[in-house]
Amino acid sequence: MSVSRKENLGPKAAAGNRQALIAAAAEVFAERGLDAPLSEVAKRAGVGQGSLYRHFPDRISLALTAFEENIAAVETLVAADSTTLRDVLDLLTRQAIASVAFIQLVGPDDDDERIAAASQRIRQALSGPLDTARAAGEVPPTLTVTELALAVGMMAAYVAKRPPGDRRRSADACWTLLSDAIGLKDTTTNP
Numbered sequence: 001m002s003v004s005r006k007e008n009l010g011p012k013a014a015a016g017n018r019q020a021l022i023a024a025a026a027e028v029f030a031e032r033g034l035d036a037p038l039s040e041v042a043k044r045a046g047v048g049q050g051s052l053y054r055h056f057p058d059r060i061s062l063a064l065t066a067f068e069e070n071i072a073a074v075e076t077l078v079a080a081d082s083t084t085l086r087d088v089l090d091l092l093t094r095q096a097i098a099s100v101a102f103i104q105l106v107g108p109d110d111d112d113e114r115i116a117a118a119s120q121r122i123r124q125a126l127s128g129p130l131d132t133a134r135a136a137g138e139v140p141p142t143l144t145v146t147e148l149a150l151a152v153g154m155m156a157a158y159v160a161k162r163p164p165g166d167r168r169r170s171a172d173a174c175w176t177l178l179s180d181a182i183g184l185k186d187t188t189t190n191p
Helices: 011-034 038-045 049-055 057-064 067-077 085-098 103-105 113-137 145-160 162-184
Strands: none
Touching: 011 038, 011 049, 011 057, 038 049, 049 067, 057 067, 057 103, 057 113, 067 085, 085 103, 085 113, 085 145, 085 162, 103 113, 103 145, 113 145, 145 162
């Protein structure tokens, strides 16, 4: 019985391998968080760990690349003139429900300048809608972007520990409590 081997395409496979690694990382990190084994990412992508490290020298490089679309989606939403603070919070909530790792990656302050830069992009995206909500009296004038980002992080940390089928309900419960705590008006519609 002969075993058929996959043809080694060498450098021609690099772009495909990179895309497979990004897609696999997004899935694995979404399911298991940022501490998921990188060997699982490589296996799901159908490549060896050596290929993973040729494309991504470390976990943070891989995670930032895997979640770049999430950050870009927040920035794109904020670029629309009619975007409200609730719209941004809703998107971040949906992203936290879908991926336990995304908010882990961009939420906390970190000594790694790459993570700090990603976090800053999210805070910058929150800044404009927060200013508008302050001016409209929808939030207290003293509410800061840092406090709002902390609220998002608190919600995401709780949601990440819940079973996938319970994450939406858990997020809604968190936002009911946090909306009262931070003074976000109109809590009838949770972010």
